[in-house]
Each structure stands twice: as C-alpha cells, then as structure tokens.
Amino acid sequence: MGFSEKGILKTHMMTHTGERPLGCTVCSKTFILNSHLKVHMRSHTGERPFSCPVCSKEFVAKSPLNAHLRAHTGEKPHKCTFCSKCFSSKGGLKIHTRAHTGEKPFKCPFCALEFAARSSLNTHVTVHTGGKPFKCSVCEKEFAYKSEIKKHVRIHGGEKPFRCPVCSKCFKVDKYLKEHVTRTHAEEKPYKCPVCAKDFAGRSILNRHMRGHAGVKPFECPVCSKCFFVKYSLKKHMRIHTGERPFSCAVCAKSFSYKYCLTSHMKTHTQEKAFSCSVCAKEFTWKGDLKKHMRTHTGEKSL
Template identity: 35%
Template structure:
C-alpha cells in the first residue's frame, strides 16, 4: 500500500492491528477507526449522508458515492490494463482482471484442489461442498448449486421459453446477452502475452484454445515412479 498522504497511511496501518477500540453501541461489533464505526452505525440507522449531485441517490459512505458517480455519471475508468485495452472504474476489478493474464489463482479451497481468481468464485465453489442449492428454476422449481448449472438446465429443459445467444467462436449457448459478453471477454479475447500450458511447452493467445488443448492431456499418466514402471494421472 502506498499513499500521498500520511493520514491515509496511518489509517491503513491500523487495518493490520488487532486493536479495535471503536465499538458499536447497537450490536457490539468493533472497528479499527472511528470513521469505520460511523459508517457502520449509519447502516443501522439508515442514514445516508453522502448525496449525489447529479441524481436523487444517497449513500452511507463517500466511497460508495464515488463509485456510483463513476459508474453512472462521469463514466471515468481510471484503472487501465498494461497488457490489453481493458479499463475499470475500481482497482479491485483491475486486480482481478490482471489475473486473467498472469493465471494467478490466490483463493484456494481448503477441501479440494480448486483455486479461484477472486473470493466470489471461491464462495460459489464452496457451495458444491456444502450441498446448498440456492438457485431455483422459475419454470419447474428444480434447485441447483450454481447459477450456471441452472442456466444450462433451463436451456436444455425449457429452451422454448428462454432466449438463446450462441457464441460465434464455440458451441456455447448462453441465456443472457450480458453473459455472452463476459464469455467472449474471458475465453475468446486476444491476449498479447501468450499463456503457457502447465503440462507441455504449448502456448496460446486465447484462453479457450488453451482449455481445448488441455483436454488432450486428460488421460496422460504424468506421475511416474522412479523405482518401477508404475504411472498415474494424479
């Protein structure tokens, strides 16, 4: 973390401390700073002191107001990717985007080998272990652990009631146009820096091509015993 102001640095340093002396009198939750406590109490009381000058919206924190103005009014995207043309309103989204270039997956599941690029994907994955099924089909009330599985179900079982958008680059069908855009960005956009296969020397500028290539390694027995001829997949 770096900052132009010493006050911002001091406030940041407190986040690494266990000292939470600012306690909410309504729920006893404790915070590092008086500002965080003040914002928290506003949530209890419904107070929204930060008002947008361009519309009727109001917010609990100044950060929420700033984010709203950038998304809805100024359309500023201050954070730009140095590898591709992607730009973002928020630093957190840029950090998540950069991982699509580096392949970094810092959010690891403690129950299996899964690792995700962000906390949301890990949270979504953890549902597969808990057995929880929060997504319900609006047509037949079938329940699913993930929204993507539910969308596939609706296409296959209730396709006549669901709009279909087919990817022009692969055989994928998607129910929402916005999801098609996400699919195209994540899997079919050109990456200036090629991603190398983790099993061989092949490298690709498109993530979908890499995924397709990796299926060719699926039945390989890469782990070999140095004492005998035994080999296994994992």
C-alpha cells in the same frame, strides 16, 4: 467542545464552513490540512513510504498501514454501539454506523441518489459520466470500478488468492470460490427444482437452473441481440465483438479470448500428448486428431 489553541479552533471551524484552502496542483482537489495534501500528493507521485513488515505491501500513509496490519493480526478494535459488530478501522465503523442512522451525506450531482460512503458515490457517478478512470498497466484496458481492475490484473499475473478450505483449489475471484464451495462441497441442498426435482445448495443456482426449463434468457447482447441464460456467458460472448483477449500465453505472449483456447495452445509448448489411442496406444496432443486417427481402425469415413 473546547480548544487549547486558536489555530486548532480555526482548523476545526473549516469542517463546518467547508473551507479547504490547500489545493492540489495536479488535480485541483482541496484540503484543510497540509498533512492531508501531502499524503494526497503521493497518489500522483506513486510514493508509498510505509511498508508492511509482514507482507511488504506499501502505503501512502501510516494510518492505512495500521489498519492493514489488523488484517494479519485479526484485531477489530472498533465496535458498533448499535449491533456490536466490530471493525478493523475507524472509517469502516463510521460507514457501517450510517446503516443504522440512515445518514447518507454523499449526494450525486447528477441525480437525487444519496450514499453513505464516498466510494459508493464515486462508483455511481460513472453511470452518468461513462468514465473509466482505472487503466490496466499491462494491456491498457479501462475500467469504471477499482474492484473490476483488481480482478482483471489477476489474468495477467495468474494470481489466485482465494483458496478452497476443503480441496485447496484456488480462484481469482471470491465469488467463484463461494460458488465452487456451494456446488461441490455443500452437503445440504435445500433448494429443490419443482420441475425435475434436482436439488441445489443455493437459491441463485436454482434460479439459473430454472431458466433452462422456462427457456428464459434474460441476458441480451447489445450488439447482435443473442440471448443467454447467465450473465457470464454474455460476458464471454461479448469478446467476439470487442476483440478482447484477456488470456495471454506466458511463453510466446499470444493472447486468446477464452481460457480453454489458452490451455489448448499451451500444449504446443509443452508437447503434452494427453489423448491416447485405445487400440495402438499412439498418443496425440489434440482430441480431434485422436478422433481422426480412430477412423483408421474402425474404417469409418469422414463426412
């Protein structure tokens, strides 16, 4: 490879020698180019000078903005020479290509594992360090992974960006939308339970169902040893021990461990009376109150 200027050659050589002469004064991260350091500094200052003209999302540099714009246009100009899969960014293609070449340039400093992407390494390292670098700005809860905090903040904002194309029901997490589609709308259910012959749209749903027959509860609480059929049930149970209350009332800021508790609480603000007596038509906010009231008609005595 030829270089027109000595300075460009010198900069290029640093990619081989590993030399990074420009250091960040905040976190000590080092860079080859001043322009890269300048962009990095914005992660500390919060400056995002490049704004998307479509959705107003802001970016620290022009290149991620250009890549983001392709999400609106659908353009994927970077094509894999191995499998012809296309990508919106050059970096995405570069990481994907390593799946074909087997290249894993990012090595864990604690164990022998290697990774194709730096982000995957950073995620893995938290297993060793126990670090949780991502903190929620609302409740200050900390997370090990960026994807986790991204999902978590939707609890506070009420954001449900994943819409079902069939019934328009919205979900906070992509996984929940996929499960909803398979459970509710999928006509084809090729996975049959060998015990009760019930049919399922997905293998994972069948596997969860089979635990009910086998009595297998693989998800154990590390605090009280209670076991659960599914991971999500354990996650909800853990709130008993941690005291986590992720569901906040938008009216009085009271928080709850479970969504159904928040839904029930909201009725105290809306005065909604969804439960009606079939005998005298009297209405009640709570199902339990209706149940007690019915005894005045039936003569049943509470225990």
